[in-house]
Amino acid sequence: MKRIEDYDKVLPVLELYRCVQSEGSRFGRPTIAVRTTGCTHRCFFGEGGWCDSWYTSIHPEKGTFTFNDIIKIYDDNPHIKEMMLTGGSPTMHPALVNELTHFANERDIIITIETEGSHFLDTDYPISLISLSPKFSNSIPVLGAITPQGKVADERMIKQHNKFRLNYEKIRQTLDYHKDYHYKPVWDGTDENLKEIEAFRVKMEIPKDKTYIMPAGDTRETLIKMYPLVFEMCAEKGYNMTGRDHIIAFDTERGV
Numbered sequence: 001m002k003r004i005e006d007y008d009k010v011l012p013v014l015e016l017y018r019c020v021q022s023e024g025s026r027f028g029r030p031t032i033a034v035r036t037t038g039c040t041h042r043c044f045f046g047e048g049g050w051c052d053s054w055y056t057s058i059h060p061e062k063g064t065f066t067f068n069d070i071i072k073i074y075d076d077n078p079h080i081k082e083m084m085l086t087g088g089s090p091t092m093h094p095a096l097v098n099e100l101t102h103f104a105n106e107r108d109i110i111i112t113i114e115t116e117g118s119h120f121l122d123t124d125y126p127i128s129l130i131s132l133s134p135k136f137s138n139s140i141p142v143l144g145a146i147t148p149q150g151k152v153a154d155e156r157m158i159k160q161h162n163k164f165r166l167n168y169e170k171i172r173q174t175l176d177y178h179k180d181y182h183y184k185p186v187w188d189g190t191d192e193n194l195k196e197i198e199a200f201r202v203k204m205e206i207p208k209d210k211t212y213i214m215p216a217g218d219t220r221e222t223l224i225k226m227y228p229l230v231f232e233m234c235a236e237k238g239y240n241m242t243g244r245d246h247i248i249a250f251d252t253e254r255g256v
């Protein structure tokens with residue numbers, strides 16, 4: 001696969017910071033977040049609001065970091081052996097992701113890549129953990145909804161959002177090729193959404209112990225309201241639950 005040749009070139013990496021993984025099966029581990037910019041989707045969750053990283057998707061900002069910056073943050077934090085590669089949609093940047101797999105292999109770093117499943121990447125070294133959060137029908141923008149920067153949602157935006165949504169073939173290839181995965185859908189508290197989450201799980205033959213249900217909500221206030229519902233539902237149905245503790249801790253602050 002393609003690689004990054006120039007380590008001083010500015011990449012589509014918008015945020016690079018040290019934090020603690022607060023979602024999914026690697027919860028609680030210190031990590032380095034590498035946030036890419038650009039996404040094929042345009043998620044709108046009704047009362048749950050727009051994509052919580054809308055500055056990488058609906059109104060994408062430009063990247064500012066180089067590969068050398070990524071090396072430096074690991075040199076400065078030699079105790080950290082994890083990477084949270086998130087977005088936006090990191091799989092839109094195959095050369096960058098591939099280069100990171102080489103770096104991770106050299107340094108013994110576990111990469112968790114957050115993906116909605118739009119694209120399959122056959123990286124030179126398989127990725128340690130695919131964190132799969134497919135987007136269901138409750139993510140489709142509603143005509144006339146106003147985006148965080150004042151754009152009106154139109155048919156074009158809806159078409160763009162649905163173009164790679166639930167790309168089953170690419171998702172299957174992704175789960176089969178890389179080392180491990182977990183399924184981390186966001187649940188909005190409705191039966192309708194839960195049916196879609198479960199139908200996807202069954203279709204893709206994902207075991208319940210690899211399923212982590214995450215509450216919808218992009219602010220501390222909205223999230224806390226969802227927690228008891230998710231606790232009860234997971235206890236009843238046998239899924240794992242994951243919170244979003246960075247939002248509980250820091251609310252809407254970026255870079256945490």
Ligand code: SF4
Pocket residue numbers: 039040041042043051052053054056057058087088089116135
């Ligand atoms: S797939 Fe993820 S990053 Fe892209 S718009 Fe949806 S929530 Fe945002």
